[in-house]
Amino acid sequence: MLLEKQRVELIRFLLKAQEMGLIPLTFGNFSLRDKETGYVCISPSGMDYQELKPEDIVVVDVNGKVIDGTRKYSIETPMHCMIYRKRADVNGVCHTHSVFATAWASTELKLPVVVAELAALVGGKIDTAPYQPMGTMELAETVVATLKEQDAVLMANHGLLTVGVDLATAFKNAVIVEEGAKVAYYAHNIGKVKVMPDEECHRLRQWIINKYGQ
Numbered sequence: 001m002l003l004e005k006q007r008v009e010l011i012r013f014l015l016k017a018q019e020m021g022l023i024p025l026t027f028g029n030f031s032l033r034d035k036e037t038g039y040v041c042i043s044p045s046g047m048d049y050q051e052l053k054p055e056d057i058v059v060v061d062v063n064g065k066v067i068d069g070t071r072k073y074s075i076e077t078p079m080h081c082m083i084y085r086k087r088a089d090v091n092g093v094c095h096t097h098s099v100f101a102t103a104w105a106s107t108e109l110k111l112p113v114v115v116a117e118l119a120a121l122v123g124g125k126i127d128t129a130p131y132q133p134m135g136t137m138e139l140a141e142t143v144v145a146t147l148k149e150q151d152a153v154l155m156a157n158h159g160l161l162t163v164g165v166d167l168a169t170a171f172k173n174a175v176i177v178e179e180g181a182k183v184a185y186y187a188h189n190i191g192k193v194k195v196m197p198d199e200e201c202h203r204l205r206q207w208i209i210n211k212y213g214q
């Protein structure tokens with residue numbers, strides 16, 4: 001089977017995301033790009049993750065043309081593909097509807113950076129892409145335009161999208177943003193939020209990049 005190992009890996013992360021509550025039911029989609037072939041493995045549309053088999057994962061090229069698989073691919077495939085075309089450094093994309101990130105994405109406020117992990121990951125505030133209906137090219141375009149060179153973007157009234165050098169990193173970023181959004185929510189409710197200064201966010205980000213040699 002084409003890219004069997006990668007398809008198995010994708011299922012593993014989808015199940016993990018569901019287990020951690022990042023994806024309610026099937027409201028989210030993950031993909032990874034195989035560096036050798038350049039092909040993208042993406043989750044199928046609306047299938048129960050517990051039932052997923054490697055052959056259910058759809059393999060497409062970066063233009064969304066199906067290379068292998070008989071299932072209908074995720075409705076957000078154009079968004080994933082657009083990111084891979086724009087970002088040569090990205091080989092993993094996670095789109096979730098995790099509660100705290102989505103809650104901040106549904107306000108007029110910016111998600112305040114209050115925890116060091118989040119600062120180290122994004123190096124500052126995470127921008128929110130304006131609302132567009134799910135599964136549309138307009139959504140793909142606003143998400144890509146807002147993401148720029150960052151590793152995370154909130155999607156207004158919808159959810160969160162994170163990227164990484166591989167799927168494991170994109171997944172880790174999805175977890176860190178959700179945790180950061182959760183802490184920010186509680187801090188906001190307790191009282192006046194102490195936001196991490198931009199310079200400290202930048203310093204932490206550089207430290208992480210140099211330390212881990214990315």
Ligand SMILES: [Zn+2]
Nearest residue numbers: 027028134159
């Ligand atoms: Zn979605």
